[in-house]
Amino acid sequence: MDSSYSSPIASVRPAVDAELTAFLEQRSSEVHRIGTELAPVLQALDALLSGGKRMRPAFCYWGWRGAGGTEDPAVYTAAASLEFLQACALIHDDVIDNSDTRRGLPSTHRRLAELHEKAGWRGDAAEFGRGAAVLLGDLCLSWCEDMYAGSALPAEALRAGRKPFADMRTEVMAGQFLDMVEQVRETSSTEAPQRVMHYKSAKYTVERPLQLGAALAGRYEELAPVYSSYGIPLGTAFQLRDDILGVFGDPEQTGKPAGDDLREGKRTLLVAETLQRVDTTTSDRFQQLLGEPELSDPAVEWMRDLVESSGALAACERRIEEYVENANRALDRSRITDDARRALSDLIVAATARKH
Template identity: 70%
Template sequence: MSSSHLSPVAFVRPLVDAELAAFVASRRPLLLEIGAEWEPVLAALEAMISGGKRLRPAFCYWGWRGAGGGEEPGLYTAAAALELLQACALIHDDVIDNSDTRRGQPAVHRRLAALHRESGWHGDPDEFGRGAAILLGDLCLAWCEDMYQSSALPAEALAAGRGPFDLMRTEVVAGQYLDLVEQARGADTVEAALRVMRFKSAKYTIEQPLHLGAALAGRYAELAPAYTAYGIPLGIAFQLRDDVLGVFGDPEETGKPAGDDLREGKRTVLVAETLRRAAADDAEQFRRLLGDPELGAEEIAWMRSVIVDSGALEACEARIADYVADATQALENDVIADDARSALADLIVAATARKH
């Protein structure tokens, strides 16, 4: 297969999808032997992992290629393991945020609550759904490790990759906790939002997958500084774009209801910029509405107007442009193999393009 006619993500995606499907299929008999009750839970998992952008495996693959790695089937297995880590993070994140949807479908905890309700079981369906989703997220975390370790890469390559592979799992959990803390504090500073963004998103989505690819290729020490210089600003730009889409995005594109981030009260840079720039009365009312799960269309529209009129949206777009420029400049480092450099440039667009 040639990558010349495909985008960097499209080239990787079918191979990652095949690895994920094969891995889950290989584990299915074990769970069903334990109990047939696992069938609808596995169906929820399969629905969950069938979607997604596959950005983390793509960055891992192109990080490998940028370090001089060639076509190696085992690399796709190791890269695909990151999708199980992502599934764990998203399932747990939706429980924490009490989200209704994910990727245009019911969130896993909602789907499993519906199973309880339709089965006529005892107890609270929502409580059951949350508990079952937490367990499925835990299973995805365990399977992420199993899938990585079972790849056909040489043992020395897998051992070399353990550093970034292990660190990214710690960092994303730590970043998620910081996010919880900042929401509990009611933090509304750009600095607080950027700290959460760095660990919950930038390092996890882009920097560490790149580092993993370089480490698996045996060139971590040489490539890590260049990949950090590219990955951190791009990761922040990616999350900034995601935050903008969480307020202004088309639900058909985002898979979530319009304005859902405002109902969930997410303390994003976009929100911090709004509270900093808006007139005092508007800022006070914005704070009162933020995090109200019953926000209606008119209130969402008013909050959007404050974001735009205060200059917060424009400020976030300017930040995205600056971070993109930093990531683009980092690609000028000739330590990155030429055939990967153009793919990494295309990934800047894939991660930050406007979709609203």
């Protein structure tokens, strides 16, 4: 490989980070004028934004380049706005799942609960933390819109991007609700988690950011189907990989305790595949343990062994391979620029590579 070549994420990240820093500094000064009590809230947001892969801004940028967009600094502002949407989704998701950690650090609601505890304030610290986190997530959603609208791209381009930008926000919220429903339904079908992945991850992570980039470059109608053919299978494979890491991943790599998804009771495709491959007695025991917050390490090991021995892990790995093949075929048939095709090919690997 050309030694001057930078990975498709690494080439985008510095500009995206600079845009986020500039925006957050401006808005933080405005918020501080409202009240100094808000400083810890902004610190929690800064800690969250400092991590992450910048996948969605990268797909947005390369969707733009694939549509013939030039190296315009303004596109980084629009792409970076997606990180505030991601921050909103993560903060709210952690509240819903009652997660203790995110990216190796205390989750936002835990961090804000600690603020309550240290200050010795009246009432329940955990309840305060959850409420404050919900408000911070709402603020991120608002700032996502503000940052996008404040981009220096032409007004016509921003109007063209409104459809995928709006669709993306609607679908991720709807997908999150579907996810919540499946946790309480406790169904074992494979169709239900696939529908959740379709809206909560595949469209949100890959397809819509790509389509946003194409729309900003004035080629939405032409390239939207192309980016769907690539983005949906890749986004699904990305979520499947994430689900596998949630059970088998190295905590130093994932930033979460081993088997954390089992303790949170996530009804993923990996779980559904397992339940469909074991006898009723074993399935009942697995489901009794699933979602137990104090799940012991031996219980986690038993569940992980079952996922593997039942063939569920291998089945999900095969699905990932199939989705990757579909994404590659769609990319090969696409009429996009050569540099974007190269970048999007590398993003397939970045999104689905084994890390466990």
